Structures are given as C-alpha cells and as structure tokens.
Amino acid sequence: MTAVLFDFSGTLFRVESTESWLRAVLTETGHRLPGPELTRLARALEEAGALPGGTAPKEVPADLAGLWAVRDESARQHRAAYTGLSRRVPLPDPALHDALYERHMTPAAWTPYPDAPEVLRTLRERGIGVGVVSNIGWDPRPVFRAHGLDRYVDTYVLSYEHGVQKPDPRLFAVACEALGADPRRVVMVGDSRAADGGAAALGCRVHFVDHLPVNRRPDALLPVLDLVV
CATH class of the missing domain: 3.40.50.1000 (HAD superfamily/HAD-like)
Structure with a gap:
C-alpha cells in the first residue's frame, strides 16, 4: 500500500459530548441554567441530532429531509441542516443555535x-x-x-x-x-x-x-x- x-x-x-458542547456555549455567552435544566436541554439536542459529529438524529423532520440528504455538499446546507435540527429544541436565547454551530467548528x-x-x-x-x-x-x-x-x-x-x-x-x-x-x-x-x-x-x-x-x-x-x- x-x-x-x-x-x-x-x-x-x-467531537465533545452534547452536554459539554451546550455548557461551553452557555458559559461563553453568559447564560446560566440549573444543572437539571442543562441536562434536559442537552438530552433533547442529542435526540434531535443537532451536534455535527455527534449522535445521529432519532428522526429527521420531514421539512428537513431533503436538505439533510445533501447537507455535506456545501457550507450553507450544512449549517442550515444542523441549526434546523437545533431549533427544534427551544433554548433560552435564539442566538444560541448559531453559537452552538460555531462552537462545533473550534479545535476545543x-x-x-x-x-x-x-x-x-x-x-x-x-x-x-x-x-x-x-x-x-x-x-x-x-x-x-x-x-x-x-x-x-x-x-x-x-x-x-x-x-x-x-x-x-x-x-x-x-x-x-x-x-x-x-x-x-x-x-x-x-x-x-x-x-x-x-x-x-x-x-x-x-x-x-x-x-x-x-x-x-x-x-x-x-x-x-x-x-x-
């Protein structure tokens, strides 16, 4: 060979765990959540498959299915697919969805x-x-x-x-x-x-x-x- x-x-x-991912972004953006609430949201994000490189979605929503199938063909499609999954989980601040996506691209x-x-x-x-x-x-x-x-x-x-x-x-x-x-x-x-x-x-x-x-x-x-x- x-x-x-x-x-x-x-x-x-x-990639880091979903809970580590969420905790890091909450800390970076100055948001504080009780431990049980952080754990609940992390579990929901994991089930949604919102972390690229993490657990696959349990189910891809019908309105995202077409995008999901070609998500890796462009940067725009990749971001749209994963933030689309993330937004299925209500977070304390809507801006956190984009912050989460940005976090997963960092070496940390x-x-x-x-x-x-x-x-x-x-x-x-x-x-x-x-x-x-x-x-x-x-x-x-x-x-x-x-x-x-x-x-x-x-x-x-x-x-x-x-x-x-x-x-x-x-x-x-x-x-x-x-x-x-x-x-x-x-x-x-x-x-x-x-x-x-x-x-x-x-x-x-x-x-x-x-x-x-x-x-x-x-x-x-x-x-x-x-x-x-």
Whole structure:
C-alpha cells in the first residue's frame, strides 16, 4: 500500500459530548441554567441530532429531509441542516443555535483518538501518503493544526469544497490523484460503511472503526499499520 485515506469525525477525531458542547456555549455567552435544566436541554439536542459529529438524529423532520440528504455538499446546507435540527429544541436565547454551530467548528470541541498521533506519525516515517476525505461543511484543517497533526496530512478532500459527498467515488478519486496513488494500493479508513465504503468502487481496501467516545476506543487505528507493511 502506498497511501492511506482517513475520515475525520469518528475516525481520527471525536467531537465533545452534547452536554459539554451546550455548557461551553452557555458559559461563553453568559447564560446560566440549573444543572437539571442543562441536562434536559442537552438530552433533547442529542435526540434531535443537532451536534455535527455527534449522535445521529432519532428522526429527521420531514421539512428537513431533503436538505439533510445533501447537507455535506456545501457550507450553507450544512449549517442550515444542523441549526434546523437545533431549533427544534427551544433554548433560552435564539442566538444560541448559531453559537452552538460555531462552537462545533473550534479545535476545543474535538479530541483526537489516543492512537491517532502514533498512527499518523508512523505512516509519515514509512513514507506512506496520508489524505483526509470527509463529508463535512467546514474546514477541519485548524483542528489538525491545533492538535499538532496537520504535519502528517498530505491532502484534504472535503465534500463541501467539491459539492460531492461520500460514498460518491469521485471524492476518493480526487484524494488518490492528489497523493499520486493507484487506488488499488490505497486503504480507506472510516467509521461509516455507507459513506466510506464507497472507496471500494475504485478498488481501495476499506478498514472500518467504530464511532465511539475517545475513552472507549484506545487503539482501533493501530491495525492500519499492519495493512501497509
């Protein structure tokens, strides 16, 4: 194998919990809520699927279904879809919905999985090209920089920058071309069989990991190193 492609959310990084997300925004905006009320609102936001990279919606409202299906094809659609879900939950101040969306794009909202630095560093040492291929509506490069991992990534292929979302094989093809790699000698690593499995159409090998909290997934990326020996 000459290159490895990684998904971002749920693969290399995990977003904070919904309660942490809400608490941080309330603190930043000077809002105070009793503990039980904060917990109730966080649970409602989680059920709504309002946190990008967090729990999927239990049910997508009919009026958002069309937008939800193409949410990762542009920054505008991504914001509209997620703030649309957030607004299903009444908050103390309507401005909090946009503040929540802004918060999730900050490096503070994301934590790399424990083995991500080691795996990325080792791939670089072995001369293996690394790309990030993500269905997303914003630029995660600052997250990688803040956590010191950008030095190991050779290319980013982001759905909103191309107007195409996984599993469309065109995204994976762009990444392989950027790395100068034959897709048949590339591994795609991701947490979504539906989305990341699209790389198989090009002949890529696909390796799946579980989208779990950071403290429950310490070493799921390490087997990737055995695939590129």
